[in-house]
Amino acid sequence: MIKMRVGNAVLKVSGGKMIKVRVGIDDGKICQITISGDFFLHPENKIFDLENMLMGKECESVERCVGEWAKDVVIVGATAEDFKHVILMAINRAK
């Protein structure tokens, strides 16, 4: 049986937008992640880049990864801090 743990978090940011995160953790590293919600992000398909960047990373790298990713995108209706926060929440629940 495969021992991955999954976790889930939903953040309602000020202004009412939601960010939803599902993660899987294997051996202390992110092995699944899906980020969804009703925020705005430009260009839109950069959401896949964030998911890709986080895959295989240790949970401690989340802040750095999101920070780096955020340099190349425009987030509207939420902040990079919101993304960090909700991803870490989901990870904590997977532990």
Place this chain on the structure above:
Amino acid sequence: MIKMRVGNAVLKVSGGKMIKVRVGIDDGKICQITISGDFFLHPENKIFDLENMLMGKECESVERCVGEWAKDVVIVGATAEDFKHVILMAINRAK
């Protein structure tokens, strides 16, 4: 804070194929589900129908839903029973 619970299961069926299921449960009902893996299913996009059918259903309805869905598809490399089994495993872990 939103109280959905998430669960996850991976089934390796005889012959080596894998079925992976992630579910979210809210108020005893399925509110998220993703089924992935390296099985064969014809027509392929009927996988979305299964996910759609299961959404909002009580966990007790899984067997009936999968059974009904399986009438219209051809599964190769796994069986409808395998799908039932792994979906129920994921639900149990979400509880």
Place this chain on the structure above:
Amino acid sequence: MYLAPVMSTKMRLLLTGPRNAAENMAIDEAILLAGDVPTLRLYEWSPPAITIGYFQSINEEVNLNECKKRGVDVVRRITGGGAVYHKHEITYSVVLPEKLVPADILESYRVICGGIIYALGALGINASFAGINDILVGGRKISGSAQTRKKGRVLQHGTLLLDVDVDEMFTLLRVPEEKMRDKIVKDVKKRVISIKQVLDNYRKDDVIDALINGFCKALHMSAEEQNMSDTEAEMARRLAVEKYSSYEWNHMR
């Protein structure tokens, strides 16, 4: 101080009437990708439809079984934002070269949404811009918009509610937590409004005329009715079938 707009730039007006959800979203994408003139499009939905934002999970936002039962279309947008139930409304889309709008996205929402505020003003309704992209009447939302930018162009589309039935809407939309459903529905009822609730009498054609004039004023352009080009029409036809009717796009997340 009010400055009269300089009607120097011409904008194309597309009145595409009521269409199904896949066609409507396909036309918006086609005029964004293939259209090379500033465009204002006004349209409606038949059958009624739900659109979800680019980043949303269709199954988490929408009760697809109920939509199927009631003949309501469901489609994913290329723009972010939330799920919208399109029934009694006028929908607009504006496509402009990026250089004609502020580079800052929030600023550009404000400029383009100005068209709706002018339109409501002309109908005698006092409306204000709020948040990222909402338009409020008496503190309640009457219009929402969403924007994307591709190939040096901006597409902004959005709604203006003619009427609203929140109970019906929530038979089709899911809520983040079922136990909170009643409270959420009650809250939303307090927070939205439609033209019907503000004006005793209105004619849809007057709303459409007001929108055309409002966007002309907000964008400092004049509008001339035209048809889609053959290239756009062909691209829209293809996108409607291959993209917006596909499970793969609509169920992407």
Place this chain on the structure above:
Amino acid sequence: MYLAPVMSTKMRLLLTGPRNAAENMAIDEAILLAGDVPTLRLYEWSPPAITIGYFQSINEEVNLNECKKRGVDVVRRITGGGAVYHKHEITYSVVLPEKLVPADILESYRVICGGIIYALGALGINASFAGINDILVGGRKISGSAQTRKKGRVLQHGTLLLDVDVDEMFTLLRVPEEKMRDKIVKDVKKRVISIKQVLDNYRKDDVIDALINGFCKALHMSAEEQNMSDTEAEMARRLAVEKYSSYEWNHMR
């Protein structure tokens, strides 16, 4: 008892050489959807590529950062099955009207895979059919296939390994559980084999010729080299860009 095939039906042979992953998958889809003649296609991959099955999650199966670093393409197939690393191999696809193959999918795999078994036999390699769609040499897998059916036609595509580097493959592929990685890699090394490991010397062209003759024999057809039709080529070009190069398709699950 060996029955000589009746070479009554003509099949089109497409030799499309090495292409990138998006182009390769686009051509397979185009000949499935737009091609109306029985077709055998043989092709290769440049750069090397990973394809994942229709139902797989790209991020769970593939280390995309490592693929990017090494210049390896990654693309989702329209067929089910698992992730495959395509480097030193000949890839085939066969498109046939459904009425020319057994309705039962397992049976039809067996018939079409017969082409590869005949080809290996002609090269002096004794191979056998196993499981759903594997071909084994000395109990180890040398070829895998996947099938889909659309519009009354069958597409089956698959690989024949010329060489294999399991260590390299697992720098690119993820494993279900990291702690089991070494064991998994070791197991896979025991369970796969390539032509290079069986034949002291082989020429790629001989393998290609053997495959053409093998499929002709298995399908009871004769083959004639042709080019794609303009319609197919145009559809393939479009699918390569709009579908197989898109995040939305490749990251669908």
